[in-house]
Amino acid sequence: CKSCHFSSQPFHDSSSQALGHFSCPLTYPLVSLLSPYRIMQTLIHLLKCNIGTGLLGLPLAMKNAGLLVGPISLLAIGILTVHCMVILLNCAHHLSQRLQKTFVNYGEAMMYSLETCPNAWLRTHSVWGRYTVSFLLITTQLGFCSVYFMFMADNLQQMVEEAHMTSNNCQPRKILVLTPILDIRFYMLTILPFLVLLVFIQNLRMLSIFSTLANVTTLGSMALIFEYIIQEIPDPSSLPLMASWKTFLLFFGTAIFTFEGVGTVLPLKNQMKHPQQFSFVLYLGMSVVIILYICLGTLGYMKFGSNTQASITLNLPNCWLYQSVKLMYSIGIFFTYALQFQVPAEIIIPFVISQVSESWTLFIDLSVRTALVCLTCVSAILIPRLDLVISFVGSVSSSALALIIPPLLELITFYAEDMSCVTITKDIIISILGLLGCVFGTYQALYELIQPINHSITNSTGVYA
Template sequence: MTETVALTGIGPPENGIKEQKSKSYNVNLMSEEIVALQGTNGTPPYDPHAHRVLEHPTTNGETLIHLIKGSLGTGILAMPSAFNNSGLLIGSVGTILIGILCTYCLHVLVRSQYILCKRRREPILSYPDSMKYALQDGPQFLKFLVPFSAIIVDGFLIVYQLGICCVYIMFIGNSLKQVVNVYLPESNQISERYYMLMILIPLVCIMLIRNLKLLAPFSQLANIITFIGLGIVLIYVFTDLPPISSRPLIGEPRTYTLFIGTTLFALEAVGVFLALENNMRTPASFGGVLNIGMTIVTLMYVFMGFFGYVKYGSAAEGSITLNLPAEAWLAQTVKLIFAVAIFITYALQAYVPVEILWNTYMKQRIENVNKQKMEYLLRIGVVLVTFVLAVAIPLLDLFISLFGALCLSVLGIAFPALIEICVLWSSKNFGPYNYVLVKDILLIVIGIIAMVLGTYISVIDIYRKIN
């Protein structure tokens, strides 16, 4: 679901050589907050954007392309399955509302980070550091969380990224199974677990590549073939498309949380979007780029989910590619195309938890040991953990919903609202009738409810399917 730029989403970009100048982000602060952030003793106010050091900054157009490309992965392929849990009407309206909610919460997070950067005179703050510094400025009763805040945010980021890697392994295994089993007699056909085992060594090999520049050409190849694959999928979707009236407009209320989890997994990529903002030549323009990009992505997801569900109905799989006819050579080509693309992207997704674990928690604490060997062991360990989870419970659609509900409802909705409350707490500038405070509390409640209910129902459904 993401690409190379996502790797810097956990912190500032790597040290570069060129200082970038830009106008301040339009944060629409209250007047007292603006005064508090002005310079003292006649000095100009600190502008974090003007002090960013980037080696290869991206233009607005490049950022928009990265945003769209980074959103076209297993998430969009899972949208017909999401609509199966919601119905056509609820799915369409719900996807748009979730897209608006995710976009708004990203604006809240970037605005709050900008204020924190001005206060602390830092050009960029990572997500974990933003949470820590925000809590330091927040209500007294929340300050006990300060020592644990960065670990909590890192924990959700790690779990989410490992979840994506599990989904990727399942996806590749299922795709290879559908292609290869066509050419085997029924008595010799094997389950997707064996195909996952077959790709274990290749996954370890690609994870041992520490230089991301070596992976960049493969990442571009993955992007190209992904677009080709999506085009072929749509050909199958619109061939002999059933009437829209053949599918229900409203699904079972119990499965709405599965829809929400899958849609969050597909749409929400807070690490990617923060990375894009961090790497822009003109970060002041990020808000407009985000709005355009998320509008395009959300409409694409509605389109794929709507017509994919009309085509396949309740038979919609966790990835629409698994619904394509097994015997058709073009369908087999699509499955192999996406399997290759996802295999390449696995290394980029797994890079994020490796970076967090190694640079934040291991590198400085390891002494009298070959650090390079230890990093290689960590990389192998990440592959083995995701492999074991994927093989143990190979339920693609439920895993997508589980990790969307468990992590993204918190990272993408609840945490940004909490950070904004804490950032504005000292000045109490919550607007007329404290509407900002009320709004953020509501977002926190929504995020927590989505996490608890979505995780509970996903776990229950996983338990039922494996027993």
């Protein structure tokens, strides 16, 4: 699509054509409305792109970092991420003006930047810059979808297997280890056919309805979660201010994972009627996101302490009110899966379809969609550890897209235009920090994954506390 990285094929829709633009599946629900509301639409969508399952894992992330180090580190990572978003926007704007193009997406920005860099080898292989960004986007989004599988299965398992003990009395959970009646993988396989049918829906208006429903359920469940955790917070003096450096690496991966919207800032800006207003939207929206992250992560850890689970929903009381929270958030994540899934689908499917005859187009389209959903399910089945998969995906892909590539992109784009030594040093430091976090965070997540399931019982989603 001309305005984003999601596909080389435009998404035709009568309402979007009436407004004089094409729309992509991730931005359609908000940008296809009337222009007077465009700023508010963009702000809401920016918030939605950054509020997902990673948010619910922040209390455990704070436990992995410490009560003092966690909030400070999350604030620092948030500031760096927003700064890298601004760098990406500036580079894309500069390249679009230089090349006289209307829009430049993330992958194109990397490719066009490499085409003009001083190194001859990089100029010759500039297209690999676009391939690399596309690969990272596919990996990240499929990682998100795999996490969604685990999140829904974890909450479904807890709701079903504790249904006989659910009451109207919303008392704090007692420390209790339950032997699961059915394996968590059974619940993943139960969800699989419904998600396959969901991703078959390609009608943009239908996806917009699902997006609205996801927004409503997510907002309602978040309000109830905050209402509970602010009640009677225990004395936090017994909680460590600083955790082990090994668990801090897991914190880094989770923190980066939560900032899911770095790949959508360019499409959102390009769809605005007045793109120059996007800076205000970005700073306002991301300020709200960072404050929300710090508050939920810190208060959640203070509330549940050492019993903090991989998702805060697993710590909620076993009563009908908070069981409904798990159900509402799971419904929101279920419909959000279709929106996140469109990113890799619209990159992969057009390429695959181009290799076959027209008579096979529909069959191949549905087959690829089914295969991709099954791939995310298999990944979740093989590694049913929600906290570690979040950390792994954040360390491997999200850190590259959010922290490593944007500073390098700025160096390549503006190096020939007399960049200051301060800017060059700053970009190098940010990229090195992102690379170190990527390498060591990935190593620690893999190390934890190969350990026996009881290696860290409080981090296991198979245990109910």
